[in-house]
Amino acid sequence: LQWRPWRKAWSKANKGTTVSSAHRKFVTDKTKFAGKSMEVIPAGVDLDLFQPAKKEGPIKLAYHGRVDVHRGVMSLPMILAGLQLQGIDATLHIHGTGNAVERLKNIGMDGLEVTDAIPHEDLAAKLATYDVGFLPMPEHKVWSLASPLKRSEYLASGMVVCGIDHSGHQIEGSGDWLQLSSQKEFITNTVSWIQSLDRESLSALQNESRKYAEENLSWSYSVDALESMILS
Numbered sequence: 001l002q003w004r005p006w007r008k009a010w011s012k013a014n015k016g017t018t019v020s021s022a023h024r025k026f027v028t029d030k031t032k033f034a035g036k037s038m039e040v041i042p043a044g045v046d047l048d049l050f051q052p053a054k055k056e057g058p059i060k061l062a063y064h065g066r067v068d069v070h071r072g073v074m075s076l077p078m079i080l081a082g083l084q085l086q087g088i089d090a091t092l093h094i095h096g097t098g099n100a101v102e103r104l105k106n107i108g109m110d111g112l113e114v115t116d117a118i119p120h121e122d123l124a125a126k127l128a129t130y131d132v133g134f135l136p137m138p139e140h141k142v143w144s145l146a147s148p149l150k151r152s153e154y155l156a157s158g159m160v161v162c163g164i165d166h167s168g169h170q171i172e173g174s175g176d177w178l179q180l181s182s183q184k185e186f187i188t189n190t191v192s193w194i195q196s197l198d199r200e201s202l203s204a205l206q207n208e209s210r211k212y213a214e215e216n217l218s219w220s221y222s223v224d225a226l227e228s229m230i231l232s
Helices: 003-012 021-031 073-085 101-107 120-127 149-156 186-195 199-216 219-231
Strands: 015-018 037-040 059-064 090-095 112-115 132-135 160-164 178-181
Touching: 003 021, 015 021, 015 219, 021 037, 037 219, 059 073, 059 120, 059 149, 073 090, 073 101, 073 186, 090 120, 101 112, 120 149, 132 149, 149 160, 149 199, 160 186, 160 199, 178 186
Parallel strands: 015 037, 059 090, 059 132, 090 112, 132 160, 160 178
Antiparallel strands: none
C-alpha cells in the first residue's frame, strides 16, 4: 500500500534524507529522484542516557530489540557455548519480545539471561555494563537498508559490536570495535575474535567505540546535518 504514495512523495521533493548509503541508492534506483540533494542521516542516540559504566567480571554479551527467529537470534547461544568451551568466562543477556523468547528460555544454558522488553532507562543502565553487542540480522532488504538504532546504542554504551556483514550493519571508516562476518562464519569468527581479547585490549576498543558515538551518532549531529541541508 505504501509504494505508490512513497514514489509520489519523492517525485514532488527537491531534497530528501535517507538513513544509510544503501538506502540512498535504493531510493535513487526506485524513484529516479532528480532533486538537488539527498543526505544520509543515520539514527541518532541519546549520549547522556546511553553511556559507559564500569565493565568488569565475565565478558557480557548482549542483544536487545525484537527477539524473532528470522532476526538470527538463535545463533547467539551458540556463540556463548563456543566461548565457554574455550574456557572463557562469559554471559549472554537478551532483552526483548518476539517469537524466539520462549525457545531461548527453554535452552536453559548457564550464563544465558532472557527477559522481556525492559524500560529504556533500565536498558541503558544494563548496556552500560555490557561488553559486546550483537547484530545477527541476516542480509535482507529490511536490514540491509537500515541504520539500526541498537548499533548506535551499543556504541554509545562503550560496547564493541559483532554482526553479519551487509550494508545495513557496516560503518564507513569503522575501527576494530566493529567486527562483521558472513552469516556462515558469524559464530566461529565471533568466538575466535572475542577469545583473542583480554580485558585491557577490550577496554581500549570500547573507549574507541564511545568516542566514535560522541563524534558521529548524537542527535545534535543528525539535526545539524538536517538543518544544514534545509538552509542550503
